[in-house]
Amino acid sequence: ETGVTQTPRHLVMGMTNKKSLKCEQHLGHNAMYWYKQSAKKPLELMFVYNFKEQTENNSVPSRFSPECPNSSHLFLHLHTLQPEDSALYLCASSQEALGLAYEQFFGPGTRLTVL
Amino acid sequence: AQSVTQLGSHVSVSEGALVLLRCNYSSSVPPYLFWYVQYPNQGLQLLLKYTSAATLVKGINGFEAEFKKSETSFHLTKPSAHMSDAAEYFCAVSERGAQKLVFGQGTRLTINP
Numbered sequence: 001e002t003g004v005t006q007t008p009r010h011l012v013m014g015m016t017n018k019k020s021l022k023c024e025q026h027l028g029h030n031a032m033y034w035y036k037q038s039a040k041k042p043l044e045l046m047f048v049y050n051f052k053e054q055t056e057n058n059s060v061p062s063r064f065s066p067e068c069p070n071s072s073h074l075f076l077h078l079h080t081l082q083p084e085d086s087a088l089y090l091c092a093s094s095q096e097a098l099g100l101a102y103e104q105f106f107g108p109g110t111r112l113t114v115l
Numbered sequence: 116a117q118s119v120t121q122l123g124s125h126v127s128v129s130e131g132a133l134v135l136l137r138c139n140y141s142s143s144v145p146p147y148l149f150w151y152v153q154y155p156n157q158g159l160q161l162l163l164k165y166t167s168a169a170t171l172v173k174g175i176n177g178f179e180a181e182f183k184k185s186e187t188s189f190h191l192t193k194p195s196a197h198m199s200d201a202a203e204y205f206c207a208v209s210e211r212g213a214q215k216l217v218f219g220q221g222t223r224l225t226i227n228p
Contacts, residue, residue, distance in 0.1 A: 002158065031214065043205070043218040056215070090158055094214070102214045103149070106158035 003027040004107035006091050012113045013081065021076040021110045023091030031096045032074040033104065034066060037088040049074060050096055081114045088112070117142045117208050121219035129227045134178075134193040136222050138206030141187065148189040149207040149216065150180055159205060165189060167211075176200070201226045 003026045013019050025032065034046040048056035049068040063085075065077040074091055088111050092104040122137040140146060147166050151159040163174025170182040176199075180191045189206060206219040 002160065004158070006158075040220075042220045045215060048214065050214075092159075096214060102147075102209060102216065103161055103164060104159075104216060106151075106160070108156070108158045111156075 002105045002107065004091060004093055004105050006089075006107035006110050008110060009108065010111045010113075012115065013078070014115050015081055015083070017081075018077070018079040020078065021089055021091075021112075023074040023076075023107055025072055025074075025091075025093035025105070025107075027093055027095075027105060029093040029095045029105070030071050031094045031102070032068060032071070033092040033094075034074065034076055035090040035092065037090055037109070039087075043090070046076075078112075081112075083114050086112055086114045117146070117210060117217045119206050119208050119217055119219035121204075121206050121222050123222055124220065125223050125225065127225040127227060128196050130198055131195050134191070134196045134200065134224065136191040136204050136206075136224065138180075138189045138191065138219060139187055140189060140206070140208045142208055142210065144210050146208045147211055148180075148182060149209075150174065150178070150189075150191050151205045151207060151218075152176075153203045153205065153221075155202075162191070162204075196226050198226050198228065200224060 032049045036044045046060045047066045067075040088109045090109045091107040094102045094104045118141045120139045149164045150162040163172045165182045173179045203221045207216045
């Protein structure tokens with residue numbers, strides 16, 4: 001138990017569906033992240049939020065739309081996905097402070113399958 | 116740009132044997148370095164981190180890693196493997212003061228009885 005929860009744990013959706021992934025952190029952190037983990041590829045950073053503001057979008061297609069309503073919650077809205085978007089989506093959080101190593105705490109992930 | 120190379124996508128050792136997982140990094144500035152472990156159907160868990168204090172870093176579950184600047188390496192070791200160590204291990208690097216972690220491609224560790 002890392003203090004970062006993700007729901008749902010598994011999701012199967014068609015290419016025309018709209019769904020959302022949810023992440024919640026109970027650690028009092030001020031930064032949150034979305035990662036994509038595909039087979040045989042390194043973890044890909046998708047988005048970074050600091051104090052609810054998006055500070056990095058790593059050239060992610062617009063069919064992925066993040067939302068961070070507060071420092072504890074992060075969503076990833078999905079629409080018109082492609083089969084190659086099937087992957088494990090990991091959420092992480094960290095405490096941003098000058099001079100500190102940004103140790104990130106990860107949730108268990110959502111296993112997404114796009115049919 | 117920073118990068119991480121993990122030598123060997125699969126490593127297999129016998130129970131009780133030494134575990135050695137290799138990580139080399141590339142960074143133009145002094146880095147922070149991390150090792151994470153991922154068990155099946157779980158997220159990543161931090162094993163240990165190097166932040167410029169002691170070059171030999173001890174982590175959880177009996178793992179340790181040594182930062183060698185001259186070799187740009189941060190290899191992970193454990194003297195005696197246990198069946199519960201079977202998992203995927205990721206090395207990651209970040210620049211000091213930077214938030215972004217760059218991960219290696221991972222090494223899957225298998226423990227043979």
